Amino acid sequence: MHTDWWTDAAVYQIYPRSFADSNGDGIGDLRGITSRVPYLAALGVNAVWLSPFYPSALADGGYDVDDYRAVDPRLGTLDDFDEMVWTLHAAHIKLIIDIVPNHSSNRHRWFTEALGSSKGSPARERYIFRDGTGPDGSQPPSDWQSIFGGSAWTRVPDGQWYLHMFAPEQPDLNWDNPEVRDDFLTTLRFWSDRAVDGFRVDVAHGLAKDLTEPFLPAAHLPDLAEADGAHPLWDRDEVHDIYTEWRNVFDEYDPPRMAVAEACVHPTRRIRYARADGLGQAFNFDLLEAAWSAEEFRVRINAHLVEAETSAASATWVLSNHDVVRHATRYGLPGTEQTPREVAMAWLLSNGTHPRLDPALGLRRAKAATLLMLALPGSAYLYQGEELGLHEVGDLPDNVLQDPEFHRSNGTRKGRDGCRVPIPWSDHEPSFGFSEETPHLPQPAWFATYAVQAEERDPDSTLELYRRALALRTKLSSHGFTWADEDRPDVLHFIRPGGWHCVANFSPEPVSLPRGTVLVASSPPVDDQLPPETTAWILTSHESGGGGDVRG
Numbered sequence: 001m002h003t004d005w006w007t008d009a010a011v012y013q014i015y016p017r018s019f020a021d022s023n024g025d026g027i028g029d030l031r032g033i034t035s036r037v038p039y040l041a042a043l044g045v046n047a048v049w050l051s052p053f054y055p056s057a058l059a060d061g062g063y064d065v066d067d068y069r070a071v072d073p074r075l076g077t078l079d080d081f082d083e084m085v086w087t088l089h090a091a092h093i094k095l096i097i098d099i100v101p102n103h104s105s106n107r108h109r110w111f112t113e114a115l116g117s118s119k120g121s122p123a124r125e126r127y128i129f130r131d132g133t134g135p136d137g138s139q140p141p142s143d144w145q146s147i148f149g150g151s152a153w154t155r156v157p158d159g160q161w162y163l164h165m166f167a168p169e170q171p172d173l174n175w176d177n178p179e180v181r182d183d184f185l186t187t188l189r190f191w192s193d194r195a196v197d198g199f200r201v202d203v204a205h206g207l208a209k210d211l212t213e214p215f216l217p218a219a220h221l222p223d224l225a226e227a228d229g230a231h232p233l234w235d236r237d238e239v240h241d242i243y244t245e246w247r248n249v250f251d252e253y254d255p256p257r258m259a260v261a262e263a264c265v266h267p268t269r270r271i272r273y274a275r276a277d278g279l280g281q282a283f284n285f286d287l288l289e290a291a292w293s294a295e296e297f298r299v300r301i302n303a304h305l306v307e308a309e310t311s312a313a314s315a316t317w318v319l320s321n322h323d324v325v326r327h328a329t330r331y332g333l334p335g336t337e338q339t340p341r342e343v344a345m346a347w348l349l350s351n352g353t354h355p356r357l358d359p360a361l362g363l364r365r366a367k368a369a370t371l372l373m374l375a376l377p378g379s380a381y382l383y384q385g386e387e388l389g390l391h392e393v394g395d396l397p398d399n400v401l402q403d404p405e406f407h408r409s410n411g412t413r414k415g416r417d418g419c420r421v422p423i424p425w426s427d428h429e430p431s432f433g434f435s436e437e438t439p440h441l442p443q444p445a446w447f448a449t450y451a452v453q454a455e456e457r458d459p460d461s462t463l464e465l466y467r468r469a470l471a472l473r474t475k476l477s478s479h480g481f482t483w484a485d486e487d488r489p490d491v492l493h494f495i496r497p498g499g500w501h502c503v504a505n506f507s508p509e510p511v512s513l514p515r516g517t518v519l520v521a522s523s524p525p526v527d528d529q530l531p532p533e534t535t536a537w538i539l540t541s542h543e544s545g546g547g548g549d550v551r552g
């Protein structure tokens with residue numbers, strides 16, 4: 001069976017400003033990435049997803065794009081970009097770039113033009129401008145709130161208001177305007193012509209909006225979890241017409257370019273984004289939201305595999321990315337009535353003091369969860385630094401925080417800087433080999449223990465575990481998954497083709513392993529017993545389980 005490369009790829013996300021700095025200005029850059037391609041090749045990933053590298057004032061970490069067809073001069077040049085692509089490809093690593101179509105930055109040429117033009121002008125029609133309410137129009141057109149906090153509308157000097165579902169520096173584009181649509185097709189071709197293999201589509205569920213007035217008050221907006229396409233701002237059915245156009249562009253190339261949607265929608269609607277005549281793949285954040293619990297993992301894995309099978313889309317798995325508290329930290333925080341995300345946010349807000357983090361337990365579980373994820377059929381998305389077992393930096397002082405989520409929420413949310421601290425490459429200061437200079441976010445002293453250099457010397461390090469697992473994963477078949485009969489509710493055991501077993505022990509007790517060869521384990525097995533909070537891959541002989549369908 002022919003399988004497209006992206007249906008079962010291990011994809012490594014690079015947040016470029018925090019990966020590797022080649023010119024000593026404290027900011028990671030494209031040449032830094034190029035210099036680390038041997039590291040990525042040794043890690044064994046199939047593709048890189050590069051977060052935005054475009055010119056940007058960094059009002060939202062680069063997700064505020066000034067120019068979609070250029071490189072931020074602080075990160076390099078188009079020539080540097082070409083060299084990076086060439087070097088990745090020479091190492092057999094594909095490149096997926098982030099594209100941000102829901103909003104541009106307020107420094108985009110179009111927005112400057114809109115501000116300099118009059119009400120009702122074509123320049124304003126590229127964005128969403130409306131008159132205000134109240135006798136003098138001094139109140140926003142609606143009471144909608146932006147995702148980062150505060151009103152979703154900002155007033156401009158002539159009295160009109162523009163919509164921004166994120167920061168005010170991120171005006172939402174008007175996707176009813178053919179000029180906006182065409183310009184993005186030009187951008188997709190621009191990067192595809194430069195040999196980019198695919199696109200990660202930011203806020204893919206946001207582009208189409210129904211802005212017929214009167215606007216519904218926020219309290220009357222449908223719950224997105226139930227919305228079924230009825231929400232005026234998110235996950236509207238018409239959004240897929242846009243992606244059909246994009247698919248036509250992707251298919252102009254050989255091989256066709258791939259795309260993966262960031263679609264924060266109800267799981268039952270996610271599949272629309274992953275349709276073959278649309279973007280082709282969508283992130284599944286269900287595991288990322290799960291608590292450390294065999295039952296939660298089982299239910300979510302099963303639901304997603306059934307969804308993938310019935311819709312013929314590839315499954316995707318994510319445990320960490322640049323928007324959430326790192327999974328080593330999440331799993332080291334105690335379970336409460338709150339969701340794991342809420343617990344992690346509270347911990348961050350307390351500067352990493354409450355509730356108490358057990359870093360060793362968190363890392364042990366994180367390694368087990370990753371090994372489980374890497375054994376599942378589908379694509380696995382990894383976030384830079386997780387292969388080192390990095391924890392979230394919980395105690396960044398307020399005065400270094402960059403995330404608009406912190407500032408716009410008046411400090412009631414700490415934001416996402418703690419997972420964006422530059423990577424430690426060596427165990428000595430300054431900046432642990434990231435840069436010759438002070439990094440743009442400060443690294444804690446404990447990063448030394450997690451540095452690449454330190455972990456390369458230690459055969460039991462997290463890095464070595466990732467390398468072993470990723471190398472073995474290339475031998476795993478893309479298809480076939482069966483749950484094994486397992487009488488312990490706190491153990492997950494499944495079989496992949498060729499007698500390949502994955503056993504994940506979520507319990508605090510050791511459990512017996514199936515008979516066979518242990519290929520890799522997240523902590524060493526003792527006397528044929530799988531230790532607590534550990535996952536192992538075992539090859540059993542004389543068996544060819546796992547070829548069958550998904551079973552509940």
Ligand code: NOJ
Nearest residue numbers: 060063100166202203323
């Ligand atoms: C999702 C991105 O992952 C996040 O970092 C960003 O803030 C928002 N989209 C807005 O672009």
Ligand code: CA
Nearest residue numbers: 021023027029
């Ligand atoms: Ca630099």
